[in-house]
Amino acid sequence: MTLKAKILLAVAGLALAACTNPDRFGAGGAGGAGGTGGINGAVIPGSPNDPTSPAYFNQTIGDRVLFAVDQSTITDQGRVVLDGQATWLLTNTDFTAVIEGHADEQGTREYNVALGARRANAVREYLVSKGVAGNRLRTVSYGKERPIEICSNESCYAKNRRAVTVLAAGLTG
Amino acid sequence: MKMSGAVLSVVLAFGASQAAPVLAQTQGPLRIEITEGVIEPLPFALPVFEAETGDAGGLAAQISQVVSADLSGTGLFREIPSSAFISQVSSFAAPVQYADWKAINAQALITGAVSVQGNQVSVKFRLYDVFSGAELGDGLQFTGTADGWRRMAHKVSDAVYSRITGEGGYFDSRVVYVSETGGKDARQKRLAIMDYDGANVQYLTDSSAIVLAPRFSPDGGRVLYTSYETGFPRIYVLDVGSVQRREVASQDGTMSFAPRFAPDGQNIVFSLSQGGNTDIWAMNIGGGGATRLTSAPSIETAPSFSPDGSQIVFESDRSGSQQLYIMPAGGGEAQRISFGPGRYGTPVWSPRGDLIAFTKQNAGRFHIGVMRTDGSEERLLTASFLDEGPTWAPNGRVIMFTRETQxxxxxxxxxxxDISGRNLRPVRTPEGGSDPSWSPLLQ
Known part of the structure; x- marks a missing residue:
């Protein structure tokens, strides 16, 4: 491993600790959520209306995509979200991201870890195909360990079968 | 933490003839065939063990209670309450009044005595076949330190169980599992170890990171498990005695999980996810590189060795859904063995080598089941909203698993x-529990 790569990794490690969406297992919104608007059209820096902010990424673009049962194919709706994520990441190059893959509770533990890995990787590959540098994107799978919805029917399962792109403040953080 | 009662020294045969018990075991009526349909549990009488020294009364009562609970807990035996006894056993040495035990239909009589010398405890017992009017096997004595009294009780139970069923026992064993607190969206997990019956729970990790699926080494001294403590799933090995742990070598940018020991205790198999694809790898836990055993674009996970170490059973969705396969331990062509409706996962080879336990999902339900190693004679033992992750008792006759409510x-x-599907029982733990792994019989 080159020294440069080591430094990048070290930075990625720091950035992970400082991730910008600590609520990713819970309250994060998927696309279109409001947030406080500015007065007289002025944009409050860091708000969901500030296109350079992580809040904009998490809430206005949407930090997550959902999957069909047992599938890791990106849906049409998912592509719209990921196109927005890619554009944002290409503009805001100081950020890296960890893509977290998840499964619903219908499945055995090990299989769901593997399924979450497929989902996270599908998102990563899509973002890379849109020009985001692969070394800015890591993946992890939580399997069925971190559901955000807790009922045992499809309305909850559908939200738990997800991949969440968790931003981490990068070089200049 | 020390293995409690590691000082257990054993087994002095005393009294009784050599020939008679052997005869009784093969020809006498005091016999349970576990594989056959037992309708009625075998009634036994277990008078509270005699206190041979003045301060042994409390321990004698506790040991008697544990032996009784072990035997009753199998579902194969039923204790006759002491209120029904005609004879009282006042002395371990006194002759047995068989007629009095026949009269209350006690087929087996277990007598015992406990003595305490300083920190040393001795437990001895005899097993009688009441209807043959003879002792079954020799009396045995176990000696150990006072803190190991439960193990001595379990050893008595193992001997009684073995003599009557002809199978190995499983009571003197432990279970490592994941202890759980918190709701489904805030679950905290930590590793715990306990006696097979839920006694003596000790925690091996804190709950600062998700831990999954601990697996005992073949000698019960170490545990492999998966932890997210780096932020990514990685495999660790923990020494049960010292509670020291270390990460097993992993490749950067990958996830590794689902580890299990080979019967040699040196090699391990596990799953490694790379670029979204999960395959099975093997490595020596002492170091050195990992060898890839499967290379398909599908999910290959949950590997488990045959007891002779020559084969690995695992699950794969290469056919389009999760199914079970067997391949040589070094990798190579795999044979599919599951063909029923539904999906099959988490296969575990029985320590006897004859069966494979698995989790099955079908029509919205989960089952624990067993099948022969060629996939024949599939039997589902349970059904619920979510059952998964079987582990075998050391004698290959009982399975423990995780059940999650809806x-x-x-x-x-x-x-x-039981592998017959009988005797479904909760195993009591102080908190929630999942992912049990049953140890071999303790030494």
């Missing part, structure tokens, strides 16, 4: 069931 208050706990 809905917002969903909670995981441990259950056990």
């Amino acid at each position: 809905g917002e208050g969903g909670r995981s706990s441990l259950y056990s069931v």
